[in-house]
Amino acid sequence: MKHIEKGVSLRHAPRDFIRDLNVDNASTGLVAGILGLSVGVVHISAGTAAGLDSSFIMIWVISYLMINGLFGLLVPSYYRLPLPMANSIPGALMFAAVIPVVGLEAALGATLIAGAISLVAGLAGVMGIVMRLMPMPIVMGMVGGMLLSFGLNMVRPLESAIVPAAIMILAFFVSARLLRKVPPLIVSMLAGILYLVATGVDLSGIEATIRFPEFILPQFTLAAFLTYGLPLAIILVGMETPAGVGLVKGMGYKEVPANGITAVGGIGTMVSAFFNLHSTCIAAPMTGICSSPEAGTHEKRWVAAVVAGAIFVVAAPFYGYVVSLLDAMPRYFITIIAGLALMRVITSAMAIAFSGKKHEMGALFAFLIAASGLQILGIGATFWALVLGVVVSLIFETKDFEFASSAHPLKKRVGE
Secondary structure, eight states, X not given: OTTSOOOSOSTTHHHHHHHHOOHHHHHHHHHHHHHHHHHHHHHHHHHHHTTOOHHHHHHHHHHHHHHHHHHHHHHHHHHTSOOOEEOOHHHHHHHHHHHHHHOHHHHHHHHHHHXXXXXXXXXXXXXXHHHXXXXXXXXXXXXXXXXXXXXXXXXXXXHHSHHHHHHHHHHHHHHHXXXXXXXXXXXXXXXXXXXXXXXXXXXXXXXXXXXXXOOOOOOOOXXXXXXXXXXHHHHIIIIIHHHHHHHHHHTTOXXXXXXXXXXXXXXXXXXXXXXXXXXXXEXXXXXXXXXXXXXXXXXXXXXXXXXXXXXXXXXXXXXXXXXXXXXXXOHHHXXXXXXXXHHXXXXXXXXXXXXXXXXXXXXXXHHHHHHHTOOBTTBOXXXXXXXXXXXXXXXXXXXXXXXXXXXXXXXXXXXX
């Protein structure tokens, strides 16, 4: 346990939560929670495309919200950092695709092993080494590329829904300039809702259902582990944690518990395997929102992550209703709000990646690969952005690495 970073404590978390709660972090947590709820649509789309039963898909999404919501209450409360928890979207796509091939129980068995690998990686202190080998410009280049789609999706409605898009975006900037004490995201959301009400959005198709996660026993097969479990472990250790940690560091937090995040994600993934869920990890896009300046001062942004976790837990049993509500809302509503919430994060990531004089080519490759969304060997773009970004920088910018500058201490002394 010596490699696991120590947090503040859970003992006074409820009291400190009430003390630090304000309009800024509450509204930002609300936006992050809504974004996380909308991600359930990805699970539904992936499961439907793979031919999975609709009843299982709903239980899968409910487990995603309930389990990750509970961990999302505990992790930021313990570390007092904006560390919302969710699951791996690339992992979700692989999970849905592999179930028809190896079976649900075998896929969950592979999930259990992947979680154990992630736990061991955290306990062994591997993440500290991983993060040291990945220069911050390359990590932030990956983050910028990963979040670029959110910015692009924010402005695309100006082509197909120019009136509501312009109203929401202008409301954000005007309120940010004139209403300093009112979070601009809240103003933008209210402006969008008022427009939808005025134009008669149809809410008649909303249905209410209540369901909870269901227990299942995983099974173990070598084929399932090689096909799905091993790639999932690589994604959790090599992609999800570095992406989340990079976001938080990019927002000015110097100490971020990479080993603790990985270990807790491993425990959560192991628990998930018994409840029809494929993973638990830090949620990069939600982390970007919760750690952004819109969430208020640094020491109080952790509250936003707790609010997002609470939204997950409360919404989980009623997700059938949430799906109906999200379906009734135009797609642009969520994409504009998410893009506005992440603007400052995107600009910060780009500044760190490209404003310095080190690792510029590696950062550029990381940015382009992450933005492309490519998949190689079933592993998502953010992982390859980090790997290939580091490789490119090692080849063309070797002198920019710390180990290169300290490799010849005698030469350095002579130069002095």
